[in-house]
Amino acid sequence: MIKLISLLIYNIIRISILKLIHPNRFNVHLIQRISPSASLITSGKGKFNIGYNTEISKGCDFEAHGDGVISIGTGTYFNRYCMISAQRSVTIGAHCMFGPGVKIFDNNHKFSKEKGVSSQLKCDDIHIGNRCWIASDAIILKGTHIGDNCVIGAGCIVSGNIPTGTLVKHKSDLELISMK
Template sequence: MIYGKRFHHGKRFQFRKGFSLGIEGQGHVEVGDDCFFNNYCSIVSQGNIKIGDGTIFGENVKIYDHNHRFNDITRPIKVQGYSVGTVEIGNHCWIGSNVTILKGTKIGDNCVIGAGCVVSGEIPNGMILKQSKNIFEKIRIISK
């Protein structure tokens, strides 16, 4: 992976097979120390993605800091360009398998994102996000 000054990773950055990193335009990705990406995870950046220390990712997690524009119905979506934002994932999080993280997402420290969730918006520190009966629930983690 050669991305010059647009990709930085900390110590003990690990990934398994099928890991994909795409940095386009002004994109920038920063991954902290002791992060682990399981099989077939991907990160695609046109803006800014920051991942804190000690965060682990299940299989097939997708992270995007941009989205297609689609507000002009007279033009094909593929020629309307992108809206670009940021993604921030805190320290010591567990992102479950098959999670998709979209632009504008901020996940606090010590969060668990349940398998299969699509995440957009802010998840405060110490929360569990899970899907239950076609709704998403945020549950505060109780510490000892």
């Protein structure tokens, strides 16, 4: 109980300072459970919108670059070492759960057969609905839209549209199930 109260007080101070230093860039409710070792970084005009009582565990690294916006709904939980990189927009609904090591990128580097990899980026919005569970080490790529009440299985790489109520898992998992 003392540890939780200490963490809440720490976050009230931390968020208040961020709001003072970066006015209009941290629309973050003061009641949060954000680990002291989690980083919320903005560069350029990057912004954070975080609802009430979100938990961000140790080692998480959330970065809003350029005009990027990271929006997280109320009561969402991020386990250890999650990463979000937003150059454009990453929106996560309320009451979602993220396993350890989840990575979310709304951008990737441009590349071509002739010139190779460039420092220029391609970006597209990411939207994750309410009450979703993104299991450990899943990777969510640019342009992904996940509906409400979805489960993305451990280690899955997701791109595109995932309809509401969908369970996404590895093909090998399906093969194991069919053998029973």
